[in-house]
Ligand SMILES: Cc1ncc(COP(=O)(O)O)c(C=O)c1O
């Protein structure tokens with residue numbers, strides 16, 4: 331919900347831009363940290379969701395670790411000041427250069443996604459005279475019941491080590507003097523709103539933890555990944571129910587004494603704290619359809635084009651009027667999928683109106699591109 335003061339400020343800014351509400355981010359962080367503290371759970375922030383410096387600093391100050399998916403994310407996490415003992419590096423295709431970089435930075439652990447990667451990390455660590463801490467990312471074949479394109483924990487997905495490869499993993503671990511096995515890692519998908527999915531995940535985690543322990547590998551860390559969804563239909567539901575989420579893991583994981591439980595949350599922390607603010611360039615009244623053409627497109631926010639994702643759209647210049655006209659809200663990019671919403675009910679809209687596209691804090695700014703030689707996306711912050 332934007333105040334009149336916010337909207338007045340937007341009027342002076344060049345559009346399009348991502349608007350970040352830092353006090354909402356702070357409230358979301360506090361809720362997450364408080365809820366995790368109840369069970370002594372460790373939370374890493376999944377940097378891929380948004381690596382804007384201003385946000386990262388706040389997230390680091392809240393005491394979270396960093397879950398990274400590239401060498402550059404690892405470097406950035408350390409530069410921003412995340413404690414290197416709380417930096418983890420996952421990713422199905424880590425290059426030798428990225429692995430070496432992370433070894434040199436002495437990060438907490440590598441979440442390893444294949445048997446071959448395990449052997450490569452051992453070899454590279456040996457050359458550097460290091461012992462790399464590793465957790466095995468297991469693909470548990472659990473359906474996340476989310477959009478097909480953001481499901482990561484089914485047999486058909488490229489992520490993690492499949493159950494049938496675990497005996498080979500154990501063999502490599504046994505003969506690798508430069509690897510220290512610390513635990514197991516999972517991440518079954520993103521934007522998960524049905525919490526029962528996490529109960530199913532816990533059942534599988536318990537089975538895999540037992541499997542490793544029975545073979546003489548103590549599991550010190552259970553990293554359950556991220557995936558907690560947000561309410562895109564209702565952006566005023568600003569803070570996800572972290573308490574209910576963590577309670578599931580407390581209730582369903584068979585946790586051993588001294589075992590740590592780690593989480594990697596991205597969207598749930600930053601998703602609601604931002605909107606993409608754009609201006610109407612043109613309104614085209616077709617015979618069967620009305621188009622609003624914005625100065626923002628899929629180059630600024632790719633999620634609708636990529637996953638047909640829903641984001642609430644508001645006309646900020648006409649807050650009081652009745653939303654009575656249906657528009658297809660599109661961008662300027664030369665792609666037919668460059669569409670933010672079809673048949674969106676809005677107030678009668680004219681050239682120059684400001685449009686807010688809500689819930690864009692996660693996988694928004696970071697997925698922007700220069701396609702069509704578009705400019706760098708702009709940002710603005712507020713701390714109410
Ligand atoms: C390994 C891993 N951990 C954590 C996340 C964060 O996911 P989310 O933003 O859904 O919490 C992702 C992204 O899906 C991921 O690939």
Ligand SMILES: N[C@@H](CCCC[NH3+])C(=O)O
Nearest residue numbers: 378480520521633692693
């Ligand atoms: N980028 C996706 C989520 C993928 C998360 C990374 N595995 C989104 O916008 O929803």
